[in-house]
Amino acid sequence: MPLIVFVERGGARREVRAPEGVTVMEIARRHGIDGIVAQCGGACACATCHVYVAPQWLEKLEPREDMEEGMLENAWEPRANSRLSCQIHLAAALDGLEVTVPRRQNLLENDQ
Amino acid sequence: MISTILILGAGQAGAQAVDSLRREGFAGRLVLIGDEPQLPYQRPPLSKQFLAGEMAEDRLFFRHQAYYDQHRVELELGRRATRIDAAARRVSLSDGETLAYDRLMLCTGAKSRPLTCPGAELAGVHYLRGVADVAAMRPGLKAGARVVIIGGGYIGLETAATARKLGCAVTVLEMADRVMNRVVASSVSEYFAHEHRTQGIKIICNTRVVRLEGTGRVERVVCADGSAYEADLLVVGVGAVPNSELAAEAGLACENGITVDEYCRTSDAAIYAAGDCTHHPSLRFEMRVRLESVDNAFEQAKTAALNLLGKPTIHDRVPWFWSDQFDNKLLIVGLSSGFDQQVLRGDPAARSFSICYLKGGELLAVEAINHPKDYIAARKLIAERARPDLDKLADPRISLKETV
Numbered sequence: 001m002p003l004i005v006f007v008e009r010g011g012a013r014r015e016v017r018a019p020e021g022v023t024v025m026e027i028a029r030r031h032g033i034d035g036i037v038a039q040c041g042g043a044c045a046c047a048t049c050h051v052y053v054a055p056q057w058l059e060k061l062e063p064r065e066d067m068e069e070g071m072l073e074n075a076w077e078p079r080a081n082s083r084l085s086c087q088i089h090l091a092a093a094l095d096g097l098e099v100t101v102p103r104r105q106n107l108l109e110n111d112q
Numbered sequence: 113m114i115s116t117i118l119i120l121g122a123g124q125a126g127a128q129a130v131d132s133l134r135r136e137g138f139a140g141r142l143v144l145i146g147d148e149p150q151l152p153y154q155r156p157p158l159s160k161q162f163l164a165g166e167m168a169e170d171r172l173f174f175r176h177q178a179y180y181d182q183h184r185v186e187l188e189l190g191r192r193a194t195r196i197d198a199a200a201r202r203v204s205l206s207d208g209e210t211l212a213y214d215r216l217m218l219c220t221g222a223k224s225r226p227l228t229c230p231g232a233e234l235a236g237v238h239y240l241r242g243v244a245d246v247a248a249m250r251p252g253l254k255a256g257a258r259v260v261i262i263g264g265g266y267i268g269l270e271t272a273a274t275a276r277k278l279g280c281a282v283t284v285l286e287m288a289d290r291v292m293n294r295v296v297a298s299s300v301s302e303y304f305a306h307e308h309r310t311q312g313i314k315i316i317c318n319t320r321v322v323r324l325e326g327t328g329r330v331e332r333v334v335c336a337d338g339s340a341y342e343a344d345l346l347v348v349g350v351g352a353v354p355n356s357e358l359a360a361e362a363g364l365a366c367e368n369g370i371t372v373d374e375y376c377r378t379s380d381a382a383i384y385a386a387g388d389c390t391h392h393p394s395l396r397f398e399m400r401v402r403l404e405s406v407d408n409a410f411e412q413a414k415t416a417a418l419n420l421l422g423k424p425t426i427h428d429r430v431p432w433f434w435s436d437q438f439d440n441k442l443l444i445v446g447l448s449s450g451f452d453q454q455v456l457r458g459d460p461a462a463r464s465f466s467i468c469y470l471k472g473g474e475l476l477a478v479e480a481i482n483h484p485k486d487y488i489a490a491r492k493l494i495a496e497r498a499r500p501d502l503d504k505l506a507d508p509r510i511s512l513k514e515t516v
Binding site for chain 1: 157
């Protein structure tokens with residue numbers, strides 16, 4: 001099973017293994033990763049599972065689709081390496097993927 | 113001192129309450145009671161990927177068992193609460209056990225509004241609320257099966273789309289003059305009706321079902337105008353009613369749900385409530401509402417947890433909703449009731465547009481069809497009571513956030 005590394009808001013690193021096919025958001029939610037809210041549960045409807053992907057992994061991901069692009073535009077501090085974690089499906093090629101949780105999820109949300 | 117918190121209801125709000133209470137440092141006994149046997153799970157996929165068989169059950173779960181073990185959450189699943197004794201601070205379960213609490217959180221949700229016409233009790237009549245409903249319905253959603261759906265709201269249309277994808281012959285019967293009439297503009301209704309018809313679904317509006325016929329099992333749906341539709345399987349999606357009976361019997365104030373204030377407090381100081389079961393004030397929209405939404409369940413549960421732990425927090429949110437039907441995503445933010453102006457942005461024929469609602473020049477709500485940018489921008493503008501420039505608003509080349 002691929003390994004995924006979450007860097008939480010305080011800087012803590014959490015390493016978890018998860019089966020291929022599930023999304024990074026689902027893994028975060030199951031393991032209670034701090035700062036990934038994921039209100040809509042993966043419907044690409046809320047932009048509260050925003051993460052920054054470590055640069056070396058960016059090109060291994062499928063590109064953003066329009067819906068994700070639009071959602072990210074007004075996320076809190078979007079960057080070139082921003083992704084919605086519900087749109088990243090784990091695969092063998094992503095073994096070791098590292099993502100960092102932003103300090104906040106949305107312009108309007110209180111911190112969870 | 114609060115040593116035991118009971119949460120009644122293990123849906124979106126109940127699961128979030130557990131998370132928030134532990135995150136905020138509650139270290140006492142935490143019991144989550146739910147009448148379904150599954151670990152707490154998310155419901156939105158039930159009419160979509162899960163109904164289609166594209167998603168395994170364990171992917172619905174918010175958390176795995178290990179989370180509850182680690183966080184010392186006592187899961188009482190498959191057990192139903194039958195009585196709240198507010199004076200003694202005890203909850204009775206259907207098997208006779210009673211549990212004492214210092215604080216109680218009611219996250220009891222809503223249930224499907226039942227069909228009441230003759231024949232409603234026939235086999236083959238389904239509702240869609242939980243995993244068990246999907247399990248009962250799915251074997252009948254075979255290619256070629258004649259599926260009749262009563263109600264053209266979110267549940268009805270999402271189920272119609274999924275059944276159609278599975279190859280069923282689908283007919284939607286709607287009592288009003290258009291689908292989703294309570295939640296979207298008429299142009300949005302028209303757009304979605306067209307999308308469904310293009311996919312081969314029959315949508316019939318202005319029609320009232322008067323009885324179901326069949327020998328033991330539903331075979332035919334008969335409408336007031338005498339028209340009849342043959343059915344192998346029937347799905348009823350005619351709304352939901354709040355689960356507020358236990359609260360009312362316990363003497364809590366209830367009106368269209370459990371009455372709570374902006375702190376999610378009920379009329380009993382030891383009892384809070386969150387989610388679809390609550391009738392609560394919307395500060396932004398200056399009215400009391402009952403919302404059936406993931407977002408509201410999540411936010412109220414968080415607010416209730418904080419207040420329950422003595423950290424005063426007000427629930428003051430702009431609600432949002434979404435629906436997936438075929439490859440369309442409908443995103444709604446705000447509440448449009450009381451609007452005095454509607455502005456279309458974009459062209460429905462381009463399959464990406466939005467409808468903005470204003471009142472006295474203030475942006476109240478936006479319905480965005482395959483248009484995430486307008487939706488996300490609107491969340492902020494509506495909360496800020498922004499007053500967009502109307503000419504800019506009507507020009508889809510100008511981004512919504514640049515209209516203010």
